[in-house]
């Protein structure tokens with residue numbers, strides 16, 4: 400069975416809501432085992448044992464959150480030497496932008512290296528509930544791609 404991990408950080412819980420919706424979408428794919436993890440709970444073994452990963456973060460000061468950055472700081476050397484090349488995608492909860500968070504993640508994960516397989520999903524703060532379907536579909540798409548061996 401393929402393993403998919405969702406690794407996210409949240410401060411005021413908007414990103415967590417998105418993460419839960421995305422998780423719901425991933426669970427539609429029975430042949431993929433999906434794990435939902437706060438970035439603080441995840442470590443290098445999370446990446447080394449996964450066939451795919453979804454990163455989630457609020458945008459803070461035009462960058463990913465410190466919590467997700469800490470995850471990358473803790474895992475980079477341990478993962479880089481294994482050359483894992485697994486697929487990933489990103490979702491961002493932002494007040495009004497989100498592109499800085501996306502760019503910062505994409506730049507860092509190139510070094511792991513991970514392979515981007517979907518365009519990032521950016522949802523603006525107050526529009527979480529109205530975008531539930533988009534989030535569910537985003538998670539389902541990632542899980543289905545893994546299940547079908549597309550990535």
Ligand SMILES: Cc1cc2nc3c(=O)[nH]c(=O)nc-3n(C[C@H](O)[C@H](O)[C@H](O)COP(=O)(O)O)c2cc1C
Nearest residue numbers: 410411412413414457458459460461493494495496
């Ligand atoms: C310290 C701080 C910095 C922020 N910087 C940005 C920013 O640069 N761009 C943006 O679009 N939103 C920014 N925001 C708004 C958050 O990204 C937005 O409220 C997000 O939904 C918070 O997600 P969370 O509830 O999961 O923490 C910032 C919020 C905080 C607290």
